[in-house]
Amino acid sequence: MLQIVFTVxxxxxxxxxxxxxxxxxxxxxxxxxxxxxAVLSYAMNLSVSAIRWRIILMAMERSAPMLWLLRLNWVGAYFNQVLPGSVSGDVxxxxxxxxxxxxxxxALAAVFGDRFMGLGALIAIAAVAFVLGGARVGLLPQMGWTIRILVFAYVLIVFLILSPLLNFLEKFAGRLGEKLHDIRLGMAALLRHRLALGGTIVLSFVVQFFSILTFWLLARALGEAPDAVAIWVVWPVISLFLALPISFAGWGLREGLMVFYLSYLHMGHEQALALSLLLGFTVVLTSLPGALLWIGLHRHHQAPLDLKTPPASR
Incomplete structure (x- = not known):
């Protein structure tokens, strides 16, 4: 209800x-x-991220058919748009x-690891673009502090995932602590698997490239030529904020941040709002096939393991 009130x-x-x-x-x-x-670009975003998800599962010595994961990725994208919370589709x-x-x-560790790697790529893109942006990024209020906090928070989370310091606290949380411990160990397995980690990092940048490309294509669809800072700094930072569960499917939050930041890059209220609304509509439209793919999913949700997976890794 709070998300709906905030969005409205x-x-x-x-x-x-x-x-x-x-x-x-x-x-x-x-x-x-x-x-x-732009719709095709966002569809590529969903498709490539399914490959990243499969690599993460393999790092945890688990596997599933590629088409199964691709189908679930679309289903998850759809439910992220129609259910409250920013991770409903991930669950x-x-x-x-x-x-x-x-x-x-x-399973949660693999999905959250998939999301976590994507957020890391966004932070890296925004940080590098901010450093290289020169005087233009100075137009954005408090953007430097925002990116510093995001980088610090991400590094801290990586440290906590890999560190045994949380073992003590997890023991006092009972069964919930045990589950959180298992999730953390699953994500740590990815961070310690050099080959899988390298592959997911590369794919994460590819996924975010399609996200940024979608933003640019929609701006061009409206006849706009957005500033490079808007493409490489503002949109990645806004995408990071959309992961916060404070609005319904990102609506309202995305529009408010877009109008706020782009106004400093000399884009008018109506221009920024039109671009943001079109972005939201594009995400919903592209995710709609997930509703059809979800139909009948419960009848064969025990997808067969990938036959190429060695018995020891099952």
Whole structure:
């Protein structure tokens, strides 16, 4: 309920201060080919991330058919848009892969590891772009501190995952502590597996490249030519904030941050709002096939293990 209140409140405030005629004109001038290219780009984002998920499972000595993971990735993307919480679809992905991992905590570790690697790539892109951005990034208020905090938080989480310091606290949490311990060990297995870690890092940058490409293509679909800082700093940082469970599927939060930051890069209220709304619509539209892929999923959710997986790793 709080997420819905937050989302409705922000959207109401933004739309109340919007020139509806100008906003409508921007959507009326939408360039279809650029929009279709953006939809395909986001579809590639979902497809490549399924490969990353499979590599993470292999690092945990588990595996599942590639088509099964691709299907679940689309199902998860759909439920991330229609259920409250920013990780609802991730929990559903873990639920349907618990048979391949033989453990729900391990399934959660693989899914959260997949999400965690993606966030790390976003932070790296934003940090490097901020350093190389020169005077342009100085236009963005408190962006330097925001990126520093994100980098520090990410490094701290990696340290806690690999460190045995949490063992003491997990023992006092009972069964919940045991499950959290299993999740942490699963994610640590990935971070210690050099080959798998290298592969997931490379794929994470590829996934985020398609995310940034989608942003740029949609801007072009609206006839905009966004500043490079908007593409490489603002959008990655906004994407990181969208992982916070404070709005419904990112609506409202995305629009508010987009209007706020892009105004400092000389993009008008209606321009930034139109781009943000189009981004949200594109994500929903591209994720809709997940609803169809979910139908009948419960009838064969115990997907067979990959026959190429050696018996010892099952």
């Amino acid at each position: 409140g922000i959207l109401f405030w933004l739309l109340h201060n919007t020139n509806w005629q100008e906003l409508g004109q921007r959507f009326a001038a939408l360039r279809p080919l650029w929009f279709v290219a 559903i992905r873990a639920w349907y892969t618990r048979h391949q991992t033989h453990s729900m905590p391990l």
